[in-house]
Amino acid sequence: MTVGSVETRTDFAPFEARLGDGILSRDRMVGMPVFRIKREAIADALRFLRDEPGLRFNMLTDLTVVDCIGLHDGDRFDAVYLLHSLERRERVALKCPVPEEDPFIDSATPLFKNADWLEREAYDQYGVVFRGHPNLKRILNHKEFVGHPLRKDYDIYKGQWLSEADDLLDELEIRHRLDPKPRSSDRETMTLNMGPSHPASHGTLRNLVELEGETVLYAIPEIGYLHRGFEKSAETHEYNQVVPYTDRLNYCSALINNVAYVKAVEELCGIEITERCKYIRVIITELSRIMDHLVCNAANLVDIGALTNYWYLFNLREKIYNVLESLTGARLTNSYARVGGLWADTHPEFEDGVKMLLKETPKHVNDTLKLVARNRIFLDRTVGVGAIGTEEAISYGFTGPCLRATGYEYDLRKELPYDGYDRFEFDVPSGHQGDVYDRVMVRFAEIFESCRIVEQALAQMPAGPVNVEHPSIIIPSKKETHGSIEGLVNHFKIVMHGVDVPKGDGYAGIEAANGELGFYIVSDGEMKPYKCKVRAPCFQIYSAYPRLVEGGMVADAVAVLGSLNVIAGELDR
């Protein structure tokens, strides 16, 4: 069937019949069909899409708001819901116009657990009120912040000081009221701050925990300590200038972020990158995935007392750094991808370096596995700790290794292949019960799979150009610029006006090291993105943290935190 000129495998007729005139119009964005619906109908629409057997859009991929003041004259805000049917590998979007005068819409928290934090973020950044949300409080900005920074009329340079950190007791009180817990004794409880500066809080995360003895009764995470305004900054930079900002989202695997971002822009432009570029992107993505898993597991093992592994795994990481540095010029923040291609082609030493890594990686990882895989202390600390089932994990928006650890083999590289991943042979490792042990082991297993992919990609890599031939996307070569009038004009145009991105919006997601990393980009046809929203995998995963640690021991909370691979740059953006 077709919706708004997009071919879909799903038959949306029952949905359209159910909503009737709740549907305002049918539309499209890059990557999926769109239904514009009345805001009164949103709860019904989401429930129907989620539960109806022929639809089953069971994951809320992202939820955000667009400030349409510069786009059209209609209602000021659009609430955007991106849904994904994991079973049928299809996406759909809902948009609800929300007027500025009474900016409210019904909350989706009863339907999707990850809606809790997503709605808090949308409220914080845009001031749209989600009715029925249990705790609609700022999440990224601090409690004394006035205004909503992502509204177009908020000045980007207007910083606001905070006089004192939030005590979070109001949130604890809400939890007490909504979720009273049976107590095993009448001993007094203790409230304790874990973080924001704590050895096991990777980056700066803070948790207020209420303890009964050593058992965690309630955990209240506070995030936003590293909210450094990625989205607002992206709106003030040209498309290619945003690439360095993406490095610093998940800085453990910067290259994957580069690739994910430029891919979203490329889809918006409707360009197909060259074959060679695809292969190079696959290689750097997989090397970055290995690096990311190394840091995550190394830090997680340190937190549960296994320090030696950290030295083993970091040595390997240093080797990968060296190879990537020879390619991109930077160890950590590579900024290597460009819209339509890459900053530069590879060189022969790079390929030798990758071959060396293919030999070294299994060695280092096996050394570590020898130390931990059958280690009694490690098993005692991880097996059965922080377990979560598939169904619940999906409701929290889990993707990547954390979802696969629950036993659900879902990997975007297999399900919705991009960049030629369907040409490579690899397995998707999965766990059994979604506990810390499974998460650690899935990551270790994925390192070996990534090596397999890199090996195949290196062997099959075709020759040819790395950049597309597209005068309004890629800057012409020096020879052309100085040798022909068209070359000169194109050069001038790109330097002055940047990449030419047509009006419209679109979403593209790839399988990053942490899970689905996606960018929802709105373009108004100008040289800078009108809006650039990141679907950060760990933001949604971390929102399940209270669920995973409550009822467990406080020491286990540390093990669970490490296994989720929460990267503050991506979490807080």
Next chain:
Amino acid sequence: MTDQKGKGSGAGADRVATGRFTTDEIPPESVMLTRLDAALNWARKNSLWPLPFGTACCAIEFMGMVSSVFDLSRFGAEVVRFSPRQSDLLIVAGTVTYKQAPILRRIYEQMAEPKWVISMGVCASSGGFYDNYCTLQGIDKVIPVDYYVAGCPPRPEAVLQALVEIQNRIVANPAPR
């Protein structure tokens, strides 16, 4: 001991009568004379206990600096402490936001004197390329800084140089603050 001059009446009184050690009975190679603050500074210099206030990407490079390739322990500073009361070198590695500023300040205040601060990376030093509504434009707006390291992130060698520089300063400074 010099001010015992003339006052001595006990067993060692004869030997300090001149106001100096007579080194007759002490083998020269087993004694080193120095000023107390110099000795303390020497100890301080070689046993800096850093508190990594790691917030962002720079913290990952800090981890790299501690790991075996760059090996912070060569400089006696590998005992990383997250308790401000146990550490004397604050390494601010990463972006500090307005939301974070009161916490950074509190941590600095909790550290015992003498203490030193390294600002690692351009974010900590000046806000870096995050010139926007939520990022503090340099940690020196809330705490004093002894050494700024440029780079985004700085290479581990650059931070090691900052450490050595702090060590030199410790030795050169007769009365640490």
